[in-house]
Amino acid sequence: MKTFLPQPTNTTTMQQSFLVSLLSLASICSLAHAFLNPLNFQLQQQPIATSGFKLRYSDSHNVSAETIAELFHLHKSLIAIPSVTYEEAAIAFHLKKYLVSKGLTVDLQQIEPNRYNVLAYIGSNNETRTLLTTHIDTVPPYFAPYVSPDGLKIYGRSSCDAKGSISSQVTAFLDLVQSNDLQEGDMSLLFVVGEEKGGHGMEFFNAHSNYNYESVIFGEPTENKLGVGHKGGYAGVVNVTGVASHSGYPELGVDAVKILVEFLYHLQNTQLPYNELLGNTTVNVGLIEGGVAFNVVPAHASAGLFFRVAAGLDKIPAIIDDCIAKTSGGKEHIEFINNYPSSDPMFFDFEIPGFDSIVLGYGTDAMRLTKNINRKILYGPGSILVAHGANEFIETDSLIKAVDDYKKLIKYVL
Numbered sequence: 001m002k003t004f005l006p007q008p009t010n011t012t013t014m015q016q017s018f019l020v021s022l023l024s025l026a027s028i029c030s031l032a033h034a035f036l037n038p039l040n041f042q043l044q045q046q047p048i049a050t051s052g053f054k055l056r057y058s059d060s061h062n063v064s065a066e067t068i069a070e071l072f073h074l075h076k077s078l079i080a081i082p083s084v085t086y087e088e089a090a091i092a093f094h095l096k097k098y099l100v101s102k103g104l105t106v107d108l109q110q111i112e113p114n115r116y117n118v119l120a121y122i123g124s125n126n127e128t129r130t131l132l133t134t135h136i137d138t139v140p141p142y143f144a145p146y147v148s149p150d151g152l153k154i155y156g157r158s159s160c161d162a163k164g165s166i167s168s169q170v171t172a173f174l175d176l177v178q179s180n181d182l183q184e185g186d187m188s189l190l191f192v193v194g195e196e197k198g199g200h201g202m203e204f205f206n207a208h209s210n211y212n213y214e215s216v217i218f219g220e221p222t223e224n225k226l227g228v229g230h231k232g233g234y235a236g237v238v239n240v241t242g243v244a245s246h247s248g249y250p251e252l253g254v255d256a257v258k259i260l261v262e263f264l265y266h267l268q269n270t271q272l273p274y275n276e277l278l279g280n281t282t283v284n285v286g287l288i289e290g291g292v293a294f295n296v297v298p299a300h301a302s303a304g305l306f307f308r309v310a311a312g313l314d315k316i317p318a319i320i321d322d323c324i325a326k327t328s329g330g331k332e333h334i335e336f337i338n339n340y341p342s343s344d345p346m347f348f349d350f351e352i353p354g355f356d357s358i359v360l361g362y363g364t365d366a367m368r369l370t371k372n373i374n375r376k377i378l379y380g381p382g383s384i385l386v387a388h389g390a391n392e393f394i395e396t397d398s399l400i401k402a403v404d405d406y407k408k409l410i411k412y413v414l
């Protein structure tokens with residue numbers, strides 16, 4: 001998930017390290033108990049210093065204990081491998097090895113040296129009807145997995161975003177293969193690099209793969225609900241050119257800051273396009289600069305604008321032109337430079353029986369798969385509110401529920 005909203009304040013480093021020491025101490029105390037429990041992280045192949053608590057979950061799931069154990073094992077092995085954007089090779093190789101060991105065919109799609117998308121499918125047909133996908137890269141900094149004292153939460157970078165999605169997608173897929181509900185040609189798994197920074201993995205896949213999917217299911221933290229949609233984006237710089245003069249004789253110059261301020265006033269007072277699901281389009285003036293000294297009439301001023309587009313992407317340039325026209329001296333002195341990529345708002349299929357829905361403030365790779373796809377669905381375990389934070393975690397129940405839900409969604413799209 002690429003965050004479009006401000007993140008909640010993180011725990012301070014001191015609190016964090018205090019918590020970790022507490023956990024290590026407590027983990028020694030619970031070691032005896034740990035050895036008796038087959039799901040404990042202590043017993044997995046890669047022991048982790050700060051873990052040691054018994055994982056617990058409610059008994060309301062329609063997923064077998066064996067499948068849950070496999071899910072936790074896969075999830076932990078994925079989080080244990082750091083995969084900050086641009087450093088995704090180790091996780092790609094690990095996933096390939098795991099999926100091949102489960103009998104799938106796996107292609108590594110090379111984006112650039114040491115960066116690979118992972119595409120897995122049954123048999124030899126790589127052009128399947130549907131696709132189940134998420135991303136393997138994470139935001140920095142890396143921190144290793146550990147379990148909360150009550151055993152209900154798994155912490156670690158990417159525990160939620162997006163290795164919660166990867167592990168539950170893979171587990172659901174393999175369960176359906178085992179029960180013969182998935183056949184060759186039905187569905188592929190795609191895990192891409194670079195979603196958190198630039199979207200290179202999905203852009204590359206979009207440009208270099210022949211695909212013709214009826215449906216695509218995207219995994220991102222949605223609190224086990226179906227994402228309704230998310231806003232698109234439009235960005236640019238308003239560049240105002242005036243004429244400098246002595247500040248005691250402003251009539252000799254043209255004040256670029258004054259023109260910019262008036263332009264921004266008109267922009268702030270314009271009703272931007274509205275959509276009933278996503279709300280208003282909004283504009284953020286995130287960068288502003290101008291002038292050279294207190295006593296010089298500024299010859300230059302600029303502002304960086306970022307529109308979060310709920311509707312009417314194509315109307316934004318005309319709205320800007322209109323604000324320029326309303327500004328005194330605007331047409332002569334203002335230039336709007338739009339050399340950033342823009343994107344339309346994205347809508348997902350969210351009216352599926354048995355699922356709740358959620359409106360999201362972040363963008364996804366869904367906007368980068370640009371060929372015709374009948375149905376796009378957004379669903380994943382974990383909450384966006386903790387996804388990029390220093391306390392990123394996922395609840396065991398959310399992770400397990402996602403396996404059951406992905407199975408339902410896969411059956412639904414097929």
Ligand SMILES: *[C@@H]1O[C@H](CO)[C@@H](O)[C@H](O)[C@H]1NC(C)=O
Pocket residue numbers: 062
């Ligand atoms: C539980 O899973 C089985 C096998 O996948 C399925 O037949 C059954 O309908 C599910 N039960 C519920 C309550 O979802």
Ligand SMILES: *[C@@H]1O[C@H](CO)[C@@H](O)[C@H](O)[C@H]1NC(C)=O
Pocket residue numbers: 119126127208209210211
């Ligand atoms: C499937 O393989 C063919 C041949 O290598 C390739 O041209 C095509 O792009 C692949 N399709 C996908 C979806 O990767």
Ligand SMILES: *[C@@H]1O[C@H](CO)[C@@H](O)[C@H](O)[C@H]1NC(C)=O
Pocket residue numbers: 237239240241300337
């Ligand atoms: C803004 O205009 C000035 C000339 O006044 C020019 O030097 C500058 O490169 C422009 N900025 C952008 C971002 O184009």
Ligand SMILES: *[C@@H]1O[C@H](CO)[C@@H](O)[C@H](O)[C@H]1NC(C)=O
Pocket residue numbers: 271274279280
């Ligand atoms: C959209 O903007 C209008 C005008 O500023 C405002 O009255 C309305 O409450 C906004 N709607 C939402 C959903 O924020």
